[in-house]
Amino acid sequence: MAKIKSIEPNIADLVNGWLKNYKLDYKLEQESLNAEIDKALDEYKSKNGGSGGNRPDAKLLLQDKNLNYYPVLIEYKGYKDKLIKLDENGNVDNRNSKNSPNYKNINDYAVNGAVHYANAILHYTSYTQVIAIGVTGYKNDKEEIKHTIGVYYVSKENFGIGQEIGKYTDLSFLRKENFDDFIKKISELSLTTEELEALKDKREKEINASLVKLNNDIYASEKGLSENDRVYLVSASIMANLGIPGEVSPLEKSDLKSSQEEGNTDGEIIIRKIKSFLKKKNLPYTKQKLIVRSLENTLLSDNINKAVNGESQLKRIFAKIIDDLGIYYKIGLTTDFTGKLFNEMYSWLGFTQDKLNDVVLTPSYVANLLVKLARVDKDSYVWDFATGSAGLLVAAMNEMIIDAKEKIKSPAELEQKILQIKAEQLLGLEVLSNIYMLAILNMILMGDGSSNILNKDSLTDFDGKYGFGKTEETFPATAFILNPPYSAQGNGMVFVEKALSMMNKGYAAIIIQNSAGSGKAKEINQKILEKNTLLASIKMPIDLFVGKSSVQTNIYVFRVGERHQKDEIVKFIDFSNDGYTRSNRKKASNNLRDTDRAKERYEEITNLVRFGKSKLNIFTEKEYYEGHIDPNNGADWNQSAPIDTRPKLEDFKKTVADYLAWEVANLIKNTDQEEAKSKK
Structure with a gap:
């Protein structure tokens, strides 16, 4: 042919x-x-x-x-x-x-x-x-x-x-x-919301694959870099390459010459670009200085700027980062980009064995669940006392903007509201400087909610006031979301007590090691319930943080500003099966698969907490139980539906029927055997 x-x-x-x-x-x-x-x-x-x-x-x-x-x-x-x-x-x-x-x-x-x-x-x-x-x-x-x-x-x-x-x-x-x-x-x-979500999910899976590739490449090929160096190199490269239309041109690979001339090394060129970028972003001057100072130690080191065969290690790494990741931060994905980056980078290192083991960032689908449980909308004021890469605040900001777009029909009014959300309605605190850098980068990429991301200890250095803009005013928090370091007092419940004590109204949703609700934080919990109501306790999958932590976690949901009454109904939900199947293969392109209506299950959990058992659909009363806690106890927050062990009449009838069936079967069998013998 x-x-x-x-x-x-x-x-x-x-x-x-x-x-x-x-x-x-x-x-x-x-x-x-x-x-x-x-x-x-x-x-x-x-x-x-x-x-x-x-x-x-x-x-x-x-x-x-x-x-x-x-x-x-x-x-x-x-x-x-x-x-x-x-x-x-x-x-x-x-x-x-x-x-x-x-x-x-x-x-x-x-x-x-x-x-x-x-x-x-x-x-x-x-x-x-x-x-x-x-x-x-x-x-x-x-x-x-x-x-x-x-x-x-x-x-x-x-x-x-x-x-x-x-x-x-x-x-x-x-x-x-x-x-x-x-x-x-x-x-x-x-595009419909569903179509946008599907496209976003597709791109997020590509991000994960690209991060695996990039991290493996740097880990295998680029020697002499510490964990912090890698975080700072990625942060610096992205900030330098972002640019601001009409204000700051993006730094390109060709702009780095691997020169050894003082004042014109690749590191000095990147630092100058970042300074211009941060200045035009109108970040507070003290924050600009902190960011630049944190980056300089890595970017200006001799080894990384030394030219070998005409190319510095810094230029080579900058090129890898821009080539592998550039498309994702430039198309404006509304995702916890740096959270994914963080988790991938540290998964290749000894990080999970060191003293910072409890710095494990929240998966995006769990962040979205916490935001919905805390009833975040366009008028919420949301804060996070251990913000990590700001993934929870990114999720909150997305939810607030979605709500604003649905409810505000004036384009001019909507534009102003979105600016207000980013500048005034989000506040995060992170004490670890390298992770704080990721939080700043994350919110800059989101365009730009970084104003009130503070490098402070929320337990000792924070007075409840804005960090930028309205610095003399108290942040009027109405929603609290948190994934605390579990090594802190009460598995991290100390953060919850501090935050809720500074709020007058609203809701809170936290994910925490479940021993916090069964004795590890007994006194703290008692104190929390003096001014707040526990609405729900949700048992999460044991493998939720697979590869990073294996602790059992629960989500606790509170109504703020109302003392817990002993007759208050608490919704106890076993969410061990959330519909996702997880694996922990380092080089896998997708370690999370929806195998049993995961999205529908997460939506149902939100509705159950808000509206009660009338919303039971996928789940049954074996997983959903309405009970009570003793507000003076503090160690009875992890309950499950009681199992009735008393035999019922139906059970007795079934047992008798099964026995009679067995007797009849044996009788027939014996009769057949006797007849067979008699014919011989």
Whole structure:
């Protein structure tokens, strides 16, 4: 059978003819569009997975009536069935089951290749909206060219996955007189909350895979770096590469020259960029100084700046970080990015055996649960007394902004509310300086809730006041969320007592070692219940922190400002089966799988705590129990549904029936044996 020949040259001739006819300034494969885009395409992994050299068949840079620029990247193929390859969810299938690039699809299909190029633009340039076009075709029996077109919008808003804009038979939508209507159609594209969550989950799995790759690479290849060095190098690289549009240009790999000249070493260049970045971010001057001082010890050390074969270790590491992670923090994922980074970095080291073993960050799905249990909304004032990487505050901020978008219909009012949420309605305290650095970075990436992240001991140095802005005013906390260090007094309940004593109203949700509720924090718990009500005690899965800690944890939920009455109903929930299956394989791309309706189970837990047993659906009364505690006890917070051991009439009837059935079966068997003997 003769092999079908590609008609790609014919497709290229057809489409380029359209572009010429539309009087558009298009550039072909080898031509330059502009330095920024050219560089991005060259830096990004090629369609075959090699180092750089991406060359779209045609490319344009178009401007709408609002003077916004849109890169347009076009890829041609010459076979009937090579327009696009979609995954099972209908998305462009550019990632394999291990969450690494699927270079076969990227190379073989026109739209997949164009979306790949678009991600290079998102990764390495300031452009956040890209149009990716694939065109392919074939010749029919009459030697007529039949073509098909795929047109996709690739942006920060859809996390770089891409959305189909519409069906087209030519590219006349790119003509100057049609382009504004085309952009209007893009602006009307929308994703449902479920679709956004699915895309976010997909990207988060990619983050995990990229972090594993990056960390393994640095751990195996870069010698002489301590745990703190690695944290600071990642933080510094991201801050230097972020940039601020129109204010501070992002630091690029090419800006680092590995020079040994005093004042121009790679470390000094990065420090200068970070200073500019922090200054334009309007961070308090004392906080700017603290951040720079923390980073300087690592970035300015001789060894890391020393050039070997013309390249410093610092430049090499900076390049790895930007190449592996750049896309994720630039597309604006609303996730605890640095929390994932932290957990991955430390999982490769002896960290879990040292004195800081209890610094274990909360998984994002548990952070979201705590936020919902604490009833966070757009008007909440949320604080965390052991903030770690600020993952809980990131989850709270996301929930507040979602609520604001649902309830505020004025764009101007919504913009002001989001600014207020980030600047005034979040406060976190972290005493460990290296982890504090991650919290600052996390909230900067979230854009920017870092104002009131304080490097203080919440038990001894905090007076309840804002750290920035309204420094003479008390933070009016209405929601408290916490995953404390379990080595602290009462397994960490001392943080809870301190925070709740500084609140007048609201709710609190904490996750803590469950021995805190069965005796380890007896006196502290008694004190807490003098002014607060325990609403729920939730037993969490034993493997929740697999690979980092193996302690049994519970979530305790409180209503703040009301003394616990002995007749108060407490909801005890066994959440040992939360629907997730976890593993602890260091090089696995996904150690968390939803195997039994996990998302539905987490939603049901929230409803059970809020509304009671009427919300039982997946769970039964074996896992849900409404009981009471003695507010003067403090060690009776971990209860389970009582098991009734008394025999019931039905049990007796069943036992008798089973016995009679056994007797009858034996009688029949014996009769059959006797008859058999008599016939012999």
